[in-house]
Amino acid sequence: MVVASIKTVNPEKVLILGANGMLGHALQGVFPEAVLRGHELDITDEEAVYACIADLVPDVVINAAAYTDVDGCEDHVGIASAVNGEGPGYIARACRDAGAVFVHYSTDYIFDGSREEYVESDLPNPVNAYGRSKLLGEQRIIREMKNYRIIRTSWLFGRYGRNFVDTIRDLSTRMDQVKVVHDQFGKPTYTVDLAEKTADLISCESGIYHITNDGSCSWYEFAQAFIGNAVPCSSAEFPRKAVRPRFSVLSNTKTTPLRHWREALSDYLQGDT
Numbered sequence: 552m553v554v555a556s557i558k559t560v561n562p563e564k565v566l567i568l569g570a571n572g573m574l575g576h577a578l579q580g581v582f583p584e585a586v587l588r589g590h591e592l593d594i595t596d597e598e599a600v601y602a603c604i605a606d607l608v609p610d611v612v613i614n615a616a617a618y619t620d621v622d623g624c625e626d627h628v629g630i631a632s633a634v635n636g637e638g639p640g641y642i643a644r645a646c647r648d649a650g651a652v653f654v655h656y657s658t659d660y661i662f663d664g665s666r667e668e669y670v671e672s673d674l675p676n677p678v679n680a681y682g683r684s685k686l687l688g689e690q691r692i693i694r695e696m697k698n699y700r701i702i703r704t705s706w707l708f709g710r711y712g713r714n715f716v717d718t719i720r721d722l723s724t725r726m727d728q729v730k731v732v733h734d735q736f737g738k739p740t741y742t743v744d745l746a747e748k749t750a751d752l753i754s755c756e757s758g759i760y761h762i763t764n765d766g767s768c769s770w771y772e773f774a775q776a777f778i779g780n781a782v783p784c785s786s787a788e789f790p791r792k793a794v795r796p797r798f799s800v801l802s803n804t805k806t807t808p809l810r811h812w813r814e815a816l817s818d819y820l821q822g823d824t
C-alpha cells in the first residue's frame with residue numbers, strides 16, 4: 552500500500568517519540584514542526600501512549616525511543632523487553648486506532664552474524680538480549696497494525712548521543728594506542744542521513760527496510776578512518792557482557808542506497824550539521 556507523500560502530510564501532524572536521543576535530534580532537524588515527546592512520555596506506559604496519540608491524532612508517529620545499552624540489556628532483560636518490545640506494540644495499537652503511519656527503528660543485532668550479509672526477508676536469530684528485545688518490538692508492531700515502516704539500521708553516529716566515533720576519538724587523545732576489534736563487520740550510519748531517508752520512506756509501502764550508509768567495514772577499519780593510533784584486536788581479546796554478531800551487514804534491496812559512510816563521516820567530523 553502506498554500512502555500520501557510526506558509533502559502532503561501536515562508537518563504539525565508528525566509526532567516524534569524519543570525526541571531527545573541521538574536519532575531523535577536528527578529527526579527534529581528533518582521535521583522541524585513536529586510535535587516532540589522525550590522520556591517524559593514513557594513508552595512502556597500503555598495508557599499514556601494511547602492517550603497521547605488519541606489526543607494528537609497524528610498522521611505519522613516516528614518512534615526513536617529505545618533502551619540502547621546493548622550490554623545493559625543483559626542485566627536488565629525486563630526493562631529491555633518493556634521498552635524495546637512491548638512499548639512499540641502499544642504505539643502500534645494507538646497508531647492503528649488513530650489511522651497514523653507508524654515508523655519504528657530496529658537493529659542489525661536481530662541477526663546472528665552467521666552470514667556475511669542480510670536482506671530484509673532473512674530469518675532473524677538474535678544472539679543477545681538487546682537483539683531479542685528489538686525483535687519482539689518488530690513482532691508486536693506487525694501483530695497490531697498494517698501501516699508500519701520498520702527501519703533496521705546499524706552502527707549509528709551523530710550528535711547528541713554517546714557513539715563509537717566520539718568515544719574512540721576521546722580515547723585516542725588520552726592513550727598511545729586504541730585497541731579496536733577487527734572481526735565484527737557492519738555498516739556505519741549517520742543519523743542525519745537516516746533521518747532524511749525516514750521522510751522518504753513514509754510515502755513507501757508498509758514493510759521492513761534495511762537503511763544504513765553504503766559500504767561495510769570492521770570496527771577497526773571504521774576507527775582507522777578518523778584516528779591514527781588504532782590497533783586491531785580480536786573480540787576474544789575484548790570480552791563484553793553481550794555477545795555481538797560477527798557479521799551484521801544489512802543489505803538494502805528495496806530503496807535507493809544512502810551515500811558511503813566515509814562521505815557521511817567526513818560531514819560529521821566537519822560539523823556541518
Ligand SMILES: NC(=O)c1ccc[n+]([C@@H]2O[C@H](COP(=O)([O-])OP(=O)(O)OC[C@H]3O[C@@H](n4cnc5c(N)ncnc54)[C@H](OP(=O)(O)O)[C@@H]3O)[C@@H](O)[C@H]2O)c1
Nearest residue numbers: 569571572573574590593594616617619656658704706707
Ligand atoms: N545507536 C545505534 O548504534 C543503533 C544501531 C541500530 C539500531 N538503533 C536503533 O535506533 C533507534 C535510535 O537509537 P539512538 O542511538 O538514537 O538511541 P538513544 O540515543 O539511546 O536514544 C533513545 C532515547 O529513548 C529514550 N528512552 C529510553 N527509554 C524510554 C522510555 N521507556 N520511554 C520513552 N523514552 C525512552 C532515551 O531517554 P533517556 O536518555 O532519558 O533514557 C533516549 O532519549 C533505536 O530504536 C535503536 O534501537 C540504534
